Amino acid sequence: MALKGNLRDFTITQLLNLINLARKTGTLIIEGPTETARVAFREGTLCYAQHGQEDSSLASILYRGSKISQSQYRILKERAAQMTDKELGLLLINAGYLTQEDILSSLKNYSIDVVRRLFTWVEGFFRFEPDPSFPGDGKITVKVDLENLIIEGSRQLREWEQLQEEIPSLEMALKFTDRPGTDLKNINLSIEEWRVVSYVNPRNTLSQIARTVKMNDLEIRRVVYGLLQAGLVEIIRPGGAPVSTPSRSFPTQNKEEQKSLVNRLISRIRSI
Amino acid sequence: MQTVKMVVTGPFNAGKTEFIQSVSEINVVSTERKISSEVERVKETTTVAMDFGRITVDQDLVLYLFGTPGQKRFDFMWEILSEGMLGFIVMVDSTRPETFREARSILETFRAYAPTPYVVAANKQDLADAWELEDIRLALRLSPKVKLLPCVANRKETVKTVLLELLYSILAEMEAG
Numbered sequence: 001m002a003l004k005g006n007l008r009d010f011t012i013t014q015l016l017n018l019i020n021l022a023r024k025t026g027t028l029i030i031e032g033p034t035e036t037a038r039v040a041f042r043e044g045t046l047c048y049a050q051h052g053q054e055d056s057s058l059a060s061i062l063y064r065g066s067k068i069s070q071s072q073y074r075i076l077k078e079r080a081a082q083m084t085d086k087e088l089g090l091l092l093i094n095a096g097y098l099t100q101e102d103i104l105s106s107l108k109n110y111s112i113d114v115v116r117r118l119f120t121w122v123e124g125f126f127r128f129e130p131d132p133s134f135p136g137d138g139k140i141t142v143k144v145d146l147e148n149l150i151i152e153g154s155r156q157l158r159e160w161e162q163l164q165e166e167i168p169s170l171e172m173a174l175k176f177t178d179r180p181g182t183d184l185k186n187i188n189l190s191i192e193e194w195r196v197v198s199y200v201n202p203r204n205t206l207s208q209i210a211r212t213v214k215m216n217d218l219e220i221r222r223v224v225y226g227l228l229q230a231g232l233v234e235i236i237r238p239g240g241a242p243v244s245t246p247s248r249s250f251p252t253q254n255k256e257e258q259k260s261l262v263n264r265l266i267s268r269i270r271s272i
Numbered sequence: 273m274q275t276v277k278m279v280v281t282g283p284f285n286a287g288k289t290e291f292i293q294s295v296s297e298i299n300v301v302s303t304e305r306k307i308s309s310e311v312e313r314v315k316e317t318t319t320v321a322m323d324f325g326r327i328t329v330d331q332d333l334v335l336y337l338f339g340t341p342g343q344k345r346f347d348f349m350w351e352i353l354s355e356g357m358l359g360f361i362v363m364v365d366s367t368r369p370e371t372f373r374e375a376r377s378i379l380e381t382f383r384a385y386a387p388t389p390y391v392v393a394a395n396k397q398d399l400a401d402a403w404e405l406e407d408i409r410l411a412l413r414l415s416p417k418v419k420l421l422p423c424v425a426n427r428k429e430t431v432k433t434v435l436l437e438l439l440y441s442i443l444a445e446m447e448a449g
Binding site for chain 1: 274295327328358374376377380415428436443446
């Protein structure tokens with residue numbers, strides 16, 4: 001039976017565990033809300049990963065891993081555009097620019113990073129294709145044991161569950177707490193926290209802020225949780241809407257009759 | 273006959289069923305089952321769908337009290353029960369700080385369902401190891417505006433106070449609006 005399903009029912013960590021235990025070979029394709037990731041395995045080990053439309057060429061990975069400079073990267077993109085990653089890797093090793101270890105460690109780190117990012121995906125469909133043709137002949141594959149990644153993913157899953165308990169709905173908004181002594185300038189916030197803080201406004205729901213600052217559900221919850229713990233913000237209803245009882249909760253739509261009804265309830269409960 | 277309803281929610285074993293029993297004029301219609309999980313075996317039975325109590329106000333008006341199941345796996349019932357409520361009460365067991373996080377989560381979930389007034393009842397305040405109200409307020413991250421009321425669910429007077437405070441909040445919001 002085909003290995004396919006929904007991430008809501010089967011997490012990335014559980015998938016990795018299954019692939020590891022069954023020593024599977026093939027490609028795991030995960031279709032998230034906005035991007036698709038492809039992760040290749042050989043006999044239960046991670047060998048290659050690609051995230052959406054992200055440039056996963058060797059030149060780009062080496063540049064992002066600070067193994068080559070920006071000018072070297074530009075030159076490689078211009079002059080070695082027709083070369084496969086394997087050909088480019090050999091060229092760089094033979095020319096003495098990089099060692100085989102430099103190249104393999106950069107590729108390993110990149111693939112691990114892609115899988116780490118997948119841990120934050122909670123929505124999406126997956127399927128496992130037992131087809132070893134991905135990533136193709138020209139790509140350099142690596143061999144990464146999955147155990148450490150599975151442990152890391154499990155930790156992240158626990159964090160996700162806790163954060164979801166703390167902040168169950170992303171359709172709520174944030175407002176700064178009324179603490180006159182708090183001066184935001186004196187608080188050390190990370191770049192991600194500043195990005196969220198700049199959108200704190202009763203009109204913006206957490207899901208809107210997440211979309212604007214390009215964070216997924218886990219990332220926005222993580223940042224908001226930190227801000228809540230620091231006492232900087234509080235969760236409110238969107239629009240700063242005052243608390244009110246919806247008219248449909250009353251058997252009458254007349255405001256005076258509604259008040260009379262509440263007063264009758266008060267009198268009755270006092271008399272119990 | 274006009275009917276209105278209030279919802280009593282909170283974590284497992286917070287005292288919701290007992291709270292409703294204290295003021296209901298009928299025996300609470302309780303959908304309880306024996307507890308199968310060893311972890312949750314701090315009492316013999318638990319609510320799996322809802323509790324249902326009634327207070328007749330007069331010939332034309334009845335107040336229904338609905339108690340939600342406290343266990344997370346029955347949370348699909350919460351939104352159904354919250355539909356059309358006048359307000360809600362979040363009950364928290366003052367002696368079990370390990371449930372405070374869940375109480376906060378339930379509170380946030382209900383706040384997201386409907387913009388209705390609510391109060392928090394700190395139950396079991398008569399027990400020696402009950403947390404102080406102000407400590408509970410901090411642990412639940414309640415703003416000073418939220419009413420946090422001491423409660424002993426089997427004492428009618430404290431239950432009445434909680435219900436009255438919720439009704440006062442509803443009235444105050446109506447007058448402010």
